[in-house]
Amino acid sequence: MEAEKVLESSYGFTSAMTLTELGNPQVPQRYVLPLSERPNPTLHPSISLPIVDLSSLKHPSSSSPRSETINEIQRACKEFGFFQVINHGILQCTMRDAMEAATDFFDLPVEEKMILMSENVHEPVRYGTSLNHATDKKMSKYATEVENLQKQLMELVLESLGLNSNYLVDDIDNGSQVMTVNCYPACPEPELTLGIPAHSDYGTLTILHQSCSGLQLLDSNENWVPVPLVEGALIVLLGDQLEVMSNGHYKSVLHRVIVSSDTKRLSIASLHSLALNKKMAPAPELLNEQNPAGYKEFSFRDFLDFISSRDALQGRFIDTLKKDR
Numbered sequence: 001m002e003a004e005k006v007l008e009s010s011y012g013f014t015s016a017m018t019l020t021e022l023g024n025p026q027v028p029q030r031y032v033l034p035l036s037e038r039p040n041p042t043l044h045p046s047i048s049l050p051i052v053d054l055s056s057l058k059h060p061s062s063s064s065p066r067s068e069t070i071n072e073i074q075r076a077c078k079e080f081g082f083f084q085v086i087n088h089g090i091l092q093c094t095m096r097d098a099m100e101a102a103t104d105f106f107d108l109p110v111e112e113k114m115i116l117m118s119e120n121v122h123e124p125v126r127y128g129t130s131l132n133h134a135t136d137k138k139m140s141k142y143a144t145e146v147e148n149l150q151k152q153l154m155e156l157v158l159e160s161l162g163l164n165s166n167y168l169v170d171d172i173d174n175g176s177q178v179m180t181v182n183c184y185p186a187c188p189e190p191e192l193t194l195g196i197p198a199h200s201d202y203g204t205l206t207i208l209h210q211s212c213s214g215l216q217l218l219d220s221n222e223n224w225v226p227v228p229l230v231e232g233a234l235i236v237l238l239g240d241q242l243e244v245m246s247n248g249h250y251k252s253v254l255h256r257v258i259v260s261s262d263t264k265r266l267s268i269a270s271l272h273s274l275a276l277n278k279k280m281a282p283a284p285e286l287l288n289e290q291n292p293a294g295y296k297e298f299s300f301r302d303f304l305d306f307i308s309s310r311d312a313l314q315g316r317f318i319d320t321l322k323k324d325r
């Protein structure tokens with residue numbers, strides 16, 4: 001274990017996983033957050049978050065028709081920028097296999113993981129943020145199915161905005177998919193830190209598969225609401241490209257992850273956006289004299305340039321796109 005630490009440290013980095021394995025009784029100072037940013041374990045508003053049943057897509061004549069599903073998605077997007085989906089068509093064994101591949105990756109000897117270590121956010125595969133799913137059959141199958149589900153969800157979200165379900169269809173088909181596999185080891189002092197600080201995702205939709213609860217989202221009353229684990233469900237988060245496309249009709253959701261003193265958590269996030277250099281702009285169909293464009297257009301590359309040029313904790317990217325109306 002000591003050798004692992006030395007090896008990681010030679011890259012100027014010691015993973016939380018290694019620290020946990022070393023039995024560190026304290027969170028290292030660099031992970032300790034200012035008081036105002038720490039999770040508050042006692043404050044949990046009892047809000048029930050939306051769960052959308054997608055059966056109507058497979059069985060068009062089912063008791064809840066497609067239009068009802070679209071209404072539910074509209075309410076969820078408007079209120080939270082978030083929903084969970086059930087009966088989404090991805091088999092439980094495919095989801096289990098992907099989680100197993102993620103677990104196996106993080107259980108690899110540190111030398112193997114360090115081969116992928118890089119601080120370059122333009123790198124297609126990086127330890128700490130991504131796993132080369134092209135080389136892993138189980139992850140690759142899951143990634144393909146999630147990409148497919150994302151296209152179906154985008155049609156529903158577009159329709160829920162009153163747009164044609166074909167709007168941007170070629171750009172969405174040729175879009176980017178980034179698979180982020182996150183591992184949050186058990187933490188000796190979970191009240192002092194976060195697994196991931198508050199942020200919104202840059203893309204259109206993020207589809208997330210979690211091994212156990214830990215994700216929280218900020219609701220419209222500025223309360224952090226824990227997202228419950230719903231067995232077999234997938235989580236859908238609205239990102240900044242969707243906020244821009246909808247001209248602020250829907251907002252990207254601020255979310256964060258808390259850590260636990262006794263449970264390691266894994267999550268697989270599939271982040272979808274337009275292709276790297278393709279700009280997303282407010283949909284012209286949603287604009288008129290009373291509702292002019294409220295955002296500047298931006299691409300995934302613009303977002304990467306933003307986060308590599310400044311501290312990600314300093315301000316939100318979406319705020320830099322807002323126009324004074």
Ligand SMILES: O=C(O)CCC(=O)C(=O)O
Pocket residue numbers: 180182196201208210214215255257266267269
């Ligand atoms: O682990 C999670 O639940 C969330 C991960 C996340 O927010 C991200 O990868 O962008």
Ligand SMILES: [Fe+2]
Pocket residue numbers: 199200201206255
């Ligand atoms: Fe995220």
